[in-house]
Amino acid sequence: MRLSDIGEAGLLQRLHAFCPAELIGDDAAWFCPPAGKELVITTDVLVEGVHFGSSPLSPLPVLTMSAADVGWRAVAANYSDLAAMGAQPLGITVGLGLPPALPVAWVEELYEGMREILKTYGGVIWGGDVVRSPVVSISITAVGWLDQLRIQRSIAQVGDWLVVTGYHGLSRAGLEAIQNQIDAPEITPLITAHRRPWPRLDVVAALQELGIKRAAGMDTSDGLADAVWQICRASQVGAKLRTDMPVHPLLEKRFPQQAEQWLWYGGEDFELVLALAPDAAQRLLEKLGTPAHFLGEVIPGDQVWLGHEPLAPAGGFQHFR
């Protein structure tokens, strides 16, 4: 059964099952934000053939993930942005562009994936819009709320420690494995990192619990090197990074040639890089445990050093080029 068989009204009826019953049937959704709290809002767009290949209409030679994975990942990207601000999620809206020949089951599975991640991390689907489009596109907007802490890129200080919440390069390695159809059970953690990234909302909770009052930071969706550079530029500081970065054993074993490059420039690992006062950094590292690790120190200047070598900022993905 394709979308053209049931039409817009038929599709909307099926999608209503994924929204709270009291929100169905009006032009927009309403919600009560926690009184007196600041809110955070973010939007991410995914396009088939650019960000993923999944549906039977994909222009890519290899399907990189299931519809449920696409749904999970689309929400995860937004929730990672919320985590990068220090926010906890309230809900999302979903704007879909869909070709009429798309199977209805694909769209329902997409929503199943969104429901799974919302069940894990909180938040509801408030509503959205579905329209005809020659290509599958998914635009998700997430809203979250801030408690005592607002993480910003621009507030790193000289003397801060840089902390990173997990390994890097796994998502890129997972994509490589999928594209080359390497399918061994031992490779699963890499593929899962690509298809089901975890937004680090647990880190926000940890910062709150520890009573940490200032944190600079951002997520590593565009790569670890990019995140460090963005924080340094926004805060007008430099950084000196350790040269013995922990590498995930699977990455080292299966992709020894590319491990270093992907660690810094792979992107889409959705971890957080934070700049914190050294004592706060130590307490956070203890609380999070492995694989969170010390990344380096914030220093005066405008350069990011990997030991005695400058770390190149670019190498990540740029749209339109």
Add this chain to the structure above:
Amino acid sequence: MRLSDIGEAGLLQRLHAFCPAELIGDDAAWFCPPAGKELVITTDVLVEGVHFGSSPLSPLPVLTMSAADVGWRAVAANYSDLAAMGAQPLGITVGLGLPPALPVAWVEELYEGMREILKTYGGVIWGGDVVRSPVVSISITAVGWLDQLRIQRSIAQVGDWLVVTGYHGLSRAGLEAIQNQIDAPEITPLITAHRRPWPRLDVVAALQELGIKRAAGMDTSDGLADAVWQICRASQVGAKLRTDMPVHPLLEKRFPQQAEQWLWYGGEDFELVLALAPDAAQRLLEKLGTPAHFLGEVIPGDQVWLGHEPLAPAGGFQHFR
């Protein structure tokens, strides 16, 4: 100059001019909602070739509007949804899918159109996302706040008067004029209705000023007949509509054959249909003046009558068919 010449980073730099300076440079935007108020959120997606033809890459034979019109219209559709809930706007996020061959100037003009309508009705651009896509798509999410009144479709009562806030069929007539390249100055009001619809946020303000406590309703983006039917179905009531509906003189003069059809099924006029207690309806009609008008009465049953004939619910646009 095309997007491929300046890349994602270059485009983002230019678009920052349209956002409040304090929000630039983080993973998401933050805002302070009015304390203790409910919020409303809505998302609308527009796709080139489906909703408009405007850019040099449009697949449509006739360009129906400028980039600035597209920007205005995309925000207007969302703001109309806010008005349909009784909300006043706070801000928007913008998710864009853009082909690399698109001129940079087109995107900047799109943002100019958004800036114009935000200046007129309030709200800021909080941020968003720009990604590569084979087709231009624009997904806007708007957030507004509710004061004392929450308009819902499902709360019309038998005995209510149905009120409509303006003429209908103008947008559809404007599209016809554009597609047939009828270009006379006297046709301008129709073309403007299509390209620069006004979200009826003024009606929300009028309802507040009059202290009206209950209003059922929705906007007429999918046509006047559809709006009446949706309200009746959601409220489990019927309606008896007047047979002498006011028709805009230009519509009657230029499109006498189609006027009746477009009035009920043309769509995209972005007016409001409201069901109110008769005294509240009278006071609202007095306050709004022409062209707001009485539309009919809410009656028991499950049928919408135009005089003694049933009014067909369908006839409007449905995606995927």
